[in-house]
Amino acid sequence: MTEFMLNGTPVSSASPDDTPLLWVLRDELDLKGTKFGCGIAQCGACTVHLDGTPTRACVLPVSAVAGRQVTTIEGLASDAGEALKAAWVSEQVPQCGYCQSGQLMTAAALLEANPSPSDDEIVNAMNGNLCRCMAYGRIKAAVKVAAGRGEGQA
Amino acid sequence: MSRLMNPDLSRRRFLAGAVGGSCIMGLGLALPGCSPRGAVESLAAARPDATFAPSLWYEIDGTGATHIFITKAEMGQHVGTALARIVAEELGAAWSQVRITHVDSHPKWGAMVTGGSWSVHTSFKALSQAGAAGRQLLQAAGAAHLGVPVEACTVAEGQVSAGGKSVSFGTLVSAGLPEAELSAEALDALPLKAPEARQLLGKSVAALDIPAKSAGEAVYGLDATLPNMVYAVPLLPPTRYGSVLTRLEDGTAGSVPGFLQTLRIDDPSETIQGWGLVIAESLPAAWKAAEKVNAEWTPGPTAAVDEAAILAEGTRLADDPGEGVRVVDHGEIDSVLAGATRTLSAHYRTASALHFTLEPQNALAHFDEAGHCHIHGGNQWQSLILPVLSKALGLGESDITLHQYALGGGYGRRLFGDQMIPAALAARALGRPVKLVLNRDQDSRFDCVRSPSVCRFDAALDAAGDVLGIDHGVAAGWPTLSMAPGFLAPGLNDSGRFDSFSVSGADHWYTLPAHRVRAINNPLAQKTFLPGWLRAVGPGWIGWGVESFMDELAQAQGVDPIDFRLARLDGAGTNGGDGPANEGGALRLRAVLETVRERSGWGRSLPKGSGLGVAVAHGQERGMPTWTACVAEVAVAGDAVSVKKLWQVIDVGTVIDPGGARAQAEGAMLWGLSLALHEGTAFEAGQVRDRNLDRYTPLRMKDVPELDIHFAESTAFPSGLGEPPLIAVAPAIGNAIFAATGKRVRDLPIRLS
Ligand code: FES
Numbered sequence A: 001m002t003e004f005m006l007n008g009t010p011v012s013s014a015s016p017d018d019t020p021l022l023w024v025l026r027d028e029l030d031l032k033g034t035k036f037g038c039g040i041a042q043c044g045a046c047t048v049h050l051d052g053t054p055t056r057a058c059v060l061p062v063s064a065v066a067g068r069q070v071t072t073i074e075g076l077a078s079d080a081g082e083a084l085k086a087a088w089v090s091e092q093v094p095q096c097g098y099c100q101s102g103q104l105m106t107a108a109a110l111l112e113a114n115p116s117p118s119d120d121e122i123v124n125a126m127n128g129n130l131c132r133c134m135a136y137g138r139i140k141a142a143v144k145v146a147a148g149r150g151e152g153q154a
Numbered sequence B: 001m002s003r004l005m006n007p008d009l010s011r012r013r014f015l016a017g018a019v020g021g022s023c024i025m026g027l028g029l030a031l032p033g034c035s036p037r038g039a040v041e042s043l044a045a046a047r048p049d050a051t052f053a054p055s056l057w058y059e060i061d062g063t064g065a066t067h068i069f070i071t072k073a074e075m076g077q078h079v080g081t082a083l084a085r086i087v088a089e090e091l092g093a094a095w096s097q098v099r100i101t102h103v104d105s106h107p108k109w110g111a112m113v114t115g116g117s118w119s120v121h122t123s124f125k126a127l128s129q130a131g132a133a134g135r136q137l138l139q140a141a142g143a144a145h146l147g148v149p150v151e152a153c154t155v156a157e158g159q160v161s162a163g164g165k166s167v168s169f170g171t172l173v174s175a176g177l178p179e180a181e182l183s184a185e186a187l188d189a190l191p192l193k194a195p196e197a198r199q200l201l202g203k204s205v206a207a208l209d210i211p212a213k214s215a216g217e218a219v220y221g222l223d224a225t226l227p228n229m230v231y232a233v234p235l236l237p238p239t240r241y242g243s244v245l246t247r248l249e250d251g252t253a254g255s256v257p258g259f260l261q262t263l264r265i266d267d268p269s270e271t272i273q274g275w276g277l278v279i280a281e282s283l284p285a286a287w288k289a290a291e292k293v294n295a296e297w298t299p300g301p302t303a304a305v306d307e308a309a310i311l312a313e314g315t316r317l318a319d320d321p322g323e324g325v326r327v328v329d330h331g332e333i334d335s336v337l338a339g340a341t342r343t344l345s346a347h348y349r350t351a352s353a354l355h356f357t358l359e360p361q362n363a364l365a366h367f368d369e370a371g372h373c374h375i376h377g378g379n380q381w382q383s384l385i386l387p388v389l390s391k392a393l394g395l396g397e398s399d400i401t402l403h404q405y406a407l408g409g410g411y412g413r414r415l416f417g418d419q420m421i422p423a424a425l426a427a428r429a430l431g432r433p434v435k436l437v438l439n440r441d442q443d444s445r446f447d448c449v450r451s452p453s454v455c456r457f458d459a460a461l462d463a464a465g466d467v468l469g470i471d472h473g474v475a476a477g478w479p480t481l482s483m484a485p486g487f488l489a490p491g492l493n494d495s496g497r498f499d500s501f502s503v504s505g506a507d508h509w510y511t512l513p514a515h516r517v518r519a520i521n522n523p524l525a526q527k528t529f530l531p532g533w534l535r536a537v538g539p540g541w542i543g544w545g546v547e548s549f550m551d552e553l554a555q556a557q558g559v560d561p562i563d564f565r566l567a568r569l570d571g572a573g574t575n576g577g578d579g580p581a582n583e584g585g586a587l588r589l590r591a592v593l594e595t596v597r598e599r600s601g602w603g604r605s606l607p608k609g610s611g612l613g614v615a616v617a618h619g620q621e622r623g624m625p626t627w628t629a630c631v632a633e634v635a636v637a638g639d640a641v642s643v644k645k646l647w648q649v650i651d652v653g654t655v656i657d658p659g660g661a662r663a664q665a666e667g668a669m670l671w672g673l674s675l676a677l678h679e680g681t682a683f684e685a686g687q688v689r690d691r692n693l694d695r696y697t698p699l700r701m702k703d704v705p706e707l708d709i710h711f712a713e714s715t716a717f718p719s720g721l722g723e724p725p726l727i728a729v730a731p732a733i734g735n736a737i738f739a740a741t742g743k744r745v746r747d748l749p750i751r752l753s
């Protein structure tokens, strides 16, 4: 039994301690917005915030989040998060959309730590998130728009 | 070919179906007993639940909302938005009142397939006509309501208006509209809007699927659940075909909480061979248990096959001028080659490449109380997998429904829903809903790989280096042969049947005195794996050889690569186009090439180690061309190639949605770059070697070059965009590397070491 805060609400998981958080979120707690891509921490589709830090849920045992704050795309409500979601729409970012929860979570952590990142800082922060549809140009543009320093390209 | 796989929508019966209406009405013409006065009187009570369904493709409810039914799969191309715009344009609906529904499989939709960049092209006319027919009915009803002549009315923004008065679609539908039935001839006779009168098409639009995808709310196949379902993970055999599961025991899996059982899959359709499943109450439990069960196989006959063997077989076949189904054959190429002053020959090869959809293959299957099979998951070609499922399950196709979801990447992988088979067989065996999920490694092993390929070119040159003719042998595994053999096309002169998807692009638009194309199936590829259609399909790898070899020929003649191409893009004979879809022919390719020459500053001097390269492509098929020309600027330092900028000029005919079109072009161009430099794997011991992101490495954000994308202004018939901009990128890069270094690269992915 692991107890933690999920999107601001206390929850508990009955899954074995070594169960990756991703499956606890998706299948036990029924929050499907966090996605499964690679299972080896290399695509970023499963990115959530753990005490505010972007973290790959596919390789994180649920026991590791005991007593901590987990935020998923469903609970992304910070100013940066809201600005990013709006920019994702205004820049028409998603193609298939499957990577985008993870992209948004990584971008939100970036803007929360660095409200006005340079182009290089954006690329460095986002480079670990694979977009198989290769919507990279719009992802980058939308992060800039959300940071208040970009003109859109869509 | 595309026509074979798509319903001829225009021939589909235009359905009647106004709820509450009883009059049969020809367009704009009231029949006896259905007078305009009667229509006015029936407007008494508004009925929000009323429905007006003048076509199979949409219905309007009593609130005026227009619900458009989308039979195409949404996989990032925002297809529902594009198709809905076509209907809404002619219907005169208010865009804010348009809703889309991705429908489940049903015979009434006819053939269901999403691929080949065909969706807009093949749906445009029928959806336009369906919209126009609805508009005409609403206009007549609106005129009656307003008490004005039909000709006095205009229809726009969901309103019928005349002389300052107007009535909404919702009001008219609530009142009940007369039923109507239209013949194919009547539909054909409907007036469609002139391009300059269009309100929606040609303008950028916010795609209807994007808000949910920007909030983690889109529902993909992997997200589907049913009460009481269990999870299944496969135990994959050592080869795709012919392996026999000789031992399947629980081993120590019983110690894993939630483990339920193992299950052997016997598939009467023989699509799935040698699979076992591990069944558990959760996915992590199933994966953990899978490591503890005992499974053994007698490997199939291809267990030792590797990439080199497949390529060697392709080379052997392509090198034999007697091999191959003749697809193009004019000008006596054998004697031209024999009599030539000089010949130039080259092999171009491409390595195995994976779809790597970010959402791995999965399916949720369930039998209801009546024995009807329901399968939940994203799929691109329902009409292809339904007969296979029917055979696997011993059920009629009408006893199976495929429930559609958003696709977490398609790129051609989800044209074949083969993973649905073990899910359905397991659901029947267990009497419970079964959710089958492949992990990433398994998704790669079970991929329908883009076949390794070999192109052999032999060109005959005269003393001045001018090209007298080309023989081109194209050898690869053929997707269509395994998955849809009925669609193999007849070759010239009874030379056999061939997979047009595995030779398209070799039938290019350059005018040559003699030209032969030989389509060759590589049987070793065919039996080692299931060859797949990967984004841009044949042209995606054939274009690599065709356009690189064009550069070699330009070089041999000492002519600028663009001038060399322009000289052969003269539109002579059938290269001038032979129908409305390819009107203009090679002259349109010429035009985009001239434009990209200007935009890229072709001919300017560059630093040492840098170069510009060019390539053109005509999209997926001669019958439905999208004309593209690409210039790449590269810098080469040692073995490292970096692409600085890509220019592409695209003539896709009418652009339905400029923003969406650009998104498709961006994605496709970066796919072209990724396949050129970043992706590629190899068969090793009968399996693909690189199965996860630690070894299979698609392009990332830091690898993205500057893109300059330009669409030609055109009102020509719309073509497709999801794939064509991919094709010319790799050869443009290869040609740029030659310009930068003098080194000719002939293998894809490009490796200079
Ligand atoms: S699924 Fe976690 S990083 Fe890919």
Ligand code: FES
Residues within 6 Å of the ligand: A094, A095, A096, A097, A098, A099, A100, A130, A131, A132, A133, A134, A135, B076, B358, B408, B409
């Ligand atoms: S939008 Fe499809 S993977 Fe990123």
